[in-house]
Amino acid sequence: MSVSLLAQNLHGSEIIKIAGEINELKRQGQNIANLTIGDFDSNIYPIPSQLKQGIVDAYGDNQTNYPPADGVLSLRESVSSFLKSKFNLDYAANQILVSGGSRPLIYSIFLAVVDPGDKVVFPAPSWNNNHYCDLLKAEAVIIPTSPGNNFMPTANEIAPHLKGATLLALCSPLNPTGTMFTKKDLEEICDLVIAENKTRKAGEKPLYLLYDQIYSQLTFGNHEHFNPVSLRPELKDVTIFVDGASKCFAATGVRVGWGFGPTEVISHMKAIVGHMGAWSPKAEQVAMAKFLRQDDNVNAYLTKLKGNIQTSLNTLYQGFQQLKSEGFNVDSIEPMGAIYLTIKVDYAGKTTPDGVVLKSSADINFYLIKEAKVAFVPFAAFGTDDDMPWFRVSVGASTQEEIRQLIPRIKEALAKLK
Numbered sequence: 001m002s003v004s005l006l007a008q009n010l011h012g013s014e015i016i017k018i019a020g021e022i023n024e025l026k027r028q029g030q031n032i033a034n035l036t037i038g039d040f041d042s043n044i045y046p047i048p049s050q051l052k053q054g055i056v057d058a059y060g061d062n063q064t065n066y067p068p069a070d071g072v073l074s075l076r077e078s079v080s081s082f083l084k085s086k087f088n089l090d091y092a093a094n095q096i097l098v099s100g101g102s103r104p105l106i107y108s109i110f111l112a113v114v115d116p117g118d119k120v121v122f123p124a125p126s127w128n129n130n131h132y133c134d135l136l137k138a139e140a141v142i143i144p145t146s147p148g149n150n151f152m153p154t155a156n157e158i159a160p161h162l163k164g165a166t167l168l169a170l171c172s173p174l175n176p177t178g179t180m181f182t183k184k185d186l187e188e189i190c191d192l193v194i195a196e197n198k199t200r201k202a203g204e205k206p207l208y209l210l211y212d213q214i215y216s217q218l219t220f221g222n223h224e225h226f227n228p229v230s231l232r233p234e235l236k237d238v239t240i241f242v243d244g245a246s247k248c249f250a251a252t253g254v255r256v257g258w259g260f261g262p263t264e265v266i267s268h269m270k271a272i273v274g275h276m277g278a279w280s281p282k283a284e285q286v287a288m289a290k291f292l293r294q295d296d297n298v299n300a301y302l303t304k305l306k307g308n309i310q311t312s313l314n315t316l317y318q319g320f321q322q323l324k325s326e327g328f329n330v331d332s333i334e335p336m337g338a339i340y341l342t343i344k345v346d347y348a349g350k351t352t353p354d355g356v357v358l359k360s361s362a363d364i365n366f367y368l369i370k371e372a373k374v375a376f377v378p379f380a381a382f383g384t385d386d387d388m389p390w391f392r393v394s395v396g397a398s399t400q401e402e403i404r405q406l407i408p409r410i411k412e413a414l415a416k417l418k
Helices: 005-009 014-027 049-060 073-087 103-113 129-136 155-161 183-198 233-237 263-276 282-291 295-325 361-371 400-404 406-415
Strands: 096-099 119-124 139-144 167-171 208-212 239-244 257-260 330-332 340-345 390-394
Touching (some): 005 129, 014 361, 049 282, 073 096, 073 282, 096 103, 096 263, 103 129, 103 167, 103 257, 119 155, 139 155, 155 183, 167 183, 183 233, 233 239, 239 263, 257 263, 295 330, 295 340, 340 361, 361 390
Parallel strands (some): 119 139, 119 167, 167 208, 208 239
Antiparallel strands (some): 096 257, 239 257
């Protein structure tokens, strides 16, 4: 049976492939710690109780018809107030678009500003930019990053690639690394965008900046979230933000995302999301509108969630640092934000007890799944080379006790390699 060229050439998800391996082992009765998915176990991390009750009440109030194409007005007004309170950003309700999570927002940004053949610049590792470029037949310009800068792209790395580009896609805190831009590094990148746009002629498409800050409320210690428009207000006309409730309220299944940016771009995104039918459910929107206005409840929930996530991340970080001190060829980067830890497990070329040589990060990962009963995601799933020995660890679906039990199993599995 013949299908479209797009369907034939679309790359599958490495994470889904890993999930298939895990599910097969679980079917065989094995208990695997799944640290692959960027989600929360809702029995460990339930959504705020006030939000949950608000959703129930909204359904009881028969809020079950189509929502407005750009989102319920009361929610867009609440988001406007939330942005002002949290970031001192001024965006009116008509500059805000609500969708079913943040994924339709990212896709609609690509569709609204990128034409086939346009250059889209983004770092690796990063989440899904390569797939959206494939879908639009855009030219993906991938910027390799390094552990020396916590896998965040620098202005020097980006600068050679901006001439003629249509979109620069950035994310902080970054999925998959859980690392963040420093103020200085983001300022330098912002200045590059400003300088490039000054070279564009009247009527020429500008260089747009997609800024995904879905994890902005989940930051730890002294690490502070920064955004382009606060640092350089002149970027407001070309910056489109991706944000929402999915991560900061452990509400991935509630499906309430919001994007905001220049009125004209948001208006086109609204039409695109409308054609997708990718709206957030109306009852959830109504409930979220009320919850975002409850500052005390919002702040109390965030404080507790951040504390628990940070404890889990620190446990893993310190565990890998201990293994490193004992001579194992592993490493980890200090937790900064999101629900992710970046770890290194550099055992390519080693031989398993069964005599199998581990050739890639995927081989290492599947070995750990079988021997240590733990699953990570290789950075290769996020656009890097297969031989990069770095991995994303997600802690949202595991208890702190489960996480504490991982390090001895990993140690035992690595010690078997020759």
